[in-house]
Amino acid sequence: xxxxxxxxxxxxxxxxxxxxxxxxxxxxxxxxxxxxxxxxxxxxxxxxxxxxxxxxxxxxxxxxxxxxxxxxxxxxxxxxxxxxxxxxxxxxxxxxxxxxxxxxxxxxxxxxxxxxxxxxxxxxxxxxxxxxxxxxxxxxxxxxxxxxxxxxxxxxxxxxxxxxxxxxxxxxxxxxxxxxxxxxxxxxxxxxxxxxxxxxxxxxxxxxxxxxxxxxxxxxxxxxxxxxxxxxxxxxxxxxxxxxxxxxxxxxxxxxxxxxxxxxxxxxxxxxxxxxxxxxxxxxxxxxxxxx
Amino acid sequence: xxxxxxxxxxxxxxxxxxxxxxxxxxxxxxxxxxxxxxxxxxxxxxxxxxxxxxxxxxxxxxxxxxxxxxxxxxxxxxxxxxxxxxxxxxxxxxxxxxxxxxxxxxxxxxxxxxxxxxxxxxxxxxxxxxxxxxxxxxxxxxxxxxxxxxxxxxxxxxxxxxxxxxxxxxxxxxxxxxxxxxxxxxxxxxxxxxxxxxxxxxxxxxxxxxxxxxxxxxxxxxxxxxxxxxxxxxxxxxxxxxxxxxxxxxxxxxxxxxx
Numbered sequence: 077x078x079x080x081x082x083x084x085x086x087x088x089x090x091x092x093x094x095x096x097x098x099x100x101x102x103x104x105x106x107x108x109x110x111x112x113x114x115x116x117x118x119x120x121x122x123x124x125x126x127x128x129x130x131x132x133x134x135x136x137x138x139x140x141x142x143x144x145x146x147x148x149x150x151x152x153x154x155x156x157x158x159x160x161x162x163x164x165x166x167x168x169x170x171x172x173x174x175x176x177x178x179x180x181x182x183x184x185x186x187x188x189x190x191x192x193x194x195x196x197x198x199x200x201x202x203x204x205x206x207x208x209x210x211x212x213x214x215x216x217x218x219x220x221x222x223x224x225x226x227x228x229x230x231x232x233x234x235x236x237x238x239x240x241x242x243x244x245x246x247x248x249x250x251x252x253x254x255x256x257x258x259x260x261x262x263x264x265x266x267x268x269x270x271x272x273x274x275x276x277x278x279x280x281x282x283x284x285x286x287x288x289x290x291x292x293x294x295x296x297x298x299x300x301x302x303x304x305x306x307x308x309x310x311x312x313x314x315x316x317x318x319x320x321x322x323x324x325x326x327x328x329x330x331x332x333x334x335x336x337x338x339x340x341x342x343x344x345x346x347x348x349x350x351x352x353x354x355x356x357x358x359x360x361x362x363x364x365x366x367x368x
Numbered sequence: 369x370x371x372x373x374x375x376x377x378x379x380x381x382x383x384x385x386x387x388x389x390x391x392x393x394x395x396x397x398x399x400x401x402x403x404x405x406x407x408x409x410x411x412x413x414x415x416x417x418x419x420x421x422x423x424x425x426x427x428x429x430x431x432x433x434x435x436x437x438x439x440x441x442x443x444x445x446x447x448x449x450x451x452x453x454x455x456x457x458x459x460x461x462x463x464x465x466x467x468x469x470x471x472x473x474x475x476x477x478x479x480x481x482x483x484x485x486x487x488x489x490x491x492x493x494x495x496x497x498x499x500x501x502x503x504x505x506x507x508x509x510x511x512x513x514x515x516x517x518x519x520x521x522x523x524x525x526x527x528x529x530x531x532x533x534x535x536x537x538x539x540x541x542x543x544x545x546x547x548x549x550x551x552x553x554x555x556x557x558x559x560x561x562x563x564x565x566x567x568x569x570x571x572x573x574x575x576x577x578x579x580x581x582x583x584x585x586x587x588x589x590x591x592x593x594x595x596x597x598x599x600x601x602x603x604x605x606x607x608x609x610x611x612x613x614x615x616x617x618x619x620x621x622x623x624x625x626x627x
Contacts, residue, residue: 263457263459265427276474287461
């Protein structure tokens, strides 16, 4: 019941100026103000507005492309055809190899980050020991580490996987640590009262309680992993990075270039949205009923 | 009778965060609770009754003295003692059923048997239609029934309850008191029940232990004269009113001394 209510509220905020599902504090809305006179404006309709603005951008793209020629900007039909070509002309093999490195690196990053973060959140001495490293590396430009990684691992699979790890690992560590650190004292005491063994404290109490934080960390880490994936290959001109670079140089194939970028972005957005949906599901169920 | 709790010369201080020195909460507490007794600890808030309850459970270690349950020294929490908390403390991501199963999981009870045992206690607290609900969807009274069911599910020989009905409204509290008595009368567990509500202590308990002062001492132990099963009429009896007044005067004299 509460779900649908929250949904209603969300859609309402969607329609507010600057809304787009952003979390608008309910308190900040003046509910008492009389409704504005019913003037059906296009500004009130999110979809009409989007159609107008995005459609406008697409039209501008198409016109610019037609005027300037494909050397600067491919037309929309050419780009769409490019997406098909990526698959029919075999370029997808490079893309799949790249995604494989992304998946390997990202899973290794999570396998390290979540336990490390949980231990940092749980034990003060682990936090004291690791937080200077984590915080320093977190703010370090990961790009500056690429030469070292190349020296250590060459330019093949493990180099690219390591770049993904280095990019992706910090958000999930920091978020998991914060989530575990702020688990309610009462819940910890309850688990102790029921004689929960230390290992099960993590799997049954700390991590479930911190789950929304952990998943948010995974989502942010994924964005970084995508970034690392592309940068790693652009640096050594291998795989998908090499394709991007090649399509942009003579003989230019900007149709394929844009197509590849669109595929990469679409993939990243899809995964991020799935993680976001997962995050929403993890929020504790509550209702308007008085609970105390 | 099994289930006897002995508190022997227990003392406990808490370190103050702001200043030097420590705050002595309990000092030289001796108490013997016979097996199968419903024992209520009453006293003003901050008198250390909840601390004493946690020491009995093993959640807090005493600075001095010890607690023995059936002659054995308590060194930590055990699933032989079920704990019910004032703020329910249910796991918000688990359904009612899964919350009740929490202790059983720690006992290593296999899944099928876990479900069966959890459903049995859920029925006992009248929540069989709500086993798929999450705590946030339930009222305070219902949440505390889940808290009680969770404690009962592990079939402990002791039930330790920390102001369990302190966060629910009056009517729900009276209903829960009656249900607790019905359940307890069938099981004859040893109950240690902390409350600041004198009337509640007298209505429920066989024994009312009055604590006051800082550090806290046990100043009175009253054997409650009402029979079992306890009749609802006890609530309105002159005898209860007289005992309530007696305990209140006892507590008030302490309050004035403390200033």
